Amino acid sequence: MNNTYQLPQPIAELLASSKNVDAKQPELIRQGGYVPPSMDLMIDAITALAMGKNLLLKGPTGAGKTKFAETLSNMFHQPMYSVNCSVDLDAESLMGFKTLAYHDNKQVIEFVPGPVTNAMNTGTFLYIDEINMAKPETLPLINGVLDYRRTVTNPFTNEIITAKKGFNVIAAINEGYIGTVPLNEALKNRFIIIDVPYIEGEQLRHLIASTTRLKDNHTIELFVQLSADLIAAVGQGKLSEDAASIRALLDACDLSTILPPKRAIQRAIAAKLEEVREREFVQNIADTLF
Incomplete structure (x- = not known):
């Protein structure tokens, strides 16, 4: 047919x-x-x-x-x-x-x-x-x-x-x-x-600015870098793929307009990971950036 x-x-x-x-x-x-x-x-x-x-x-x-x-x-x-x-x-x-x-x-x-x-x-x-x-x-x-x-x-x-x-x-x-x-x-x-790979760089920057409540350019840049660091860690086997979820990152961007960014990352990204080691790894990256 x-x-x-x-x-x-x-x-x-x-x-x-x-x-x-x-x-x-x-x-x-x-x-x-x-x-x-x-x-x-x-x-x-x-x-x-x-x-x-x-x-x-x-x-x-x-x-x-x-x-x-x-x-x-x-x-x-x-x-x-x-x-x-x-x-x-x-x-x-x-x-x-x-x-x-x-x-x-x-x-x-x-x-x-x-x-x-x-x-x-x-x-x-x-x-x-x-x-x-x-x-x-x-x-x-x-x-x-x-x-x-x-x-x-x-x-x-x-x-x-x-x-x-x-x-x-x-x-x-x-x-x-x-x-x-x-x-x-x-x-x-x-x-x-x-x-279907993760989106990164300029495309991610546009996506955050257009689909989340976050409008501060400096903070958007930090979240783009956070995403790049998480994707790199996944590629190196240090984190599971869940850690680099773009969906979770966008949730963190929304929360960061009310909550401190590090706490937003904890709630939207780190807390979803099963291993304590992975949760601590994500928070260490967030501490470095924010």
């Missing part, structure tokens, strides 16, 4: 503009969207989706994968149904479930569609978060959804569902976390993979 469709005009213009694509970044920031470290990431993701390919976003926690998916759905003017994977994910969580209802004073059994069913029937986006948290035996149910067939047999109604035009799948993955399992090759081969 050919699932490609006409690109909305702003996206067609973005793809056609190879020299001035970086000019789109301030626009994304103003709209509260994901700001990629390189516009190549955005262009590659848009291209894949426009061709009807499934997208797998790989990256550390807090790097903005969910925001990236939301931005893509907005750019395509597509609503997005979401699946949050866990070890408890089952067929009902994906496809829907049967329940008792009353019509004309008679008790009947109704089927309540789940996110996969809804997205396929309405021709919209489906977002599968933490896809490698699901049990390996659960995901093969939607293999047909993820390949050229774009079909699935609903195990609860025996209905064969074929996705309407515009349906597409974006998934996200954090590798190496407790509770995750490696994706099997058959599943991985159904995706185009985009690595």
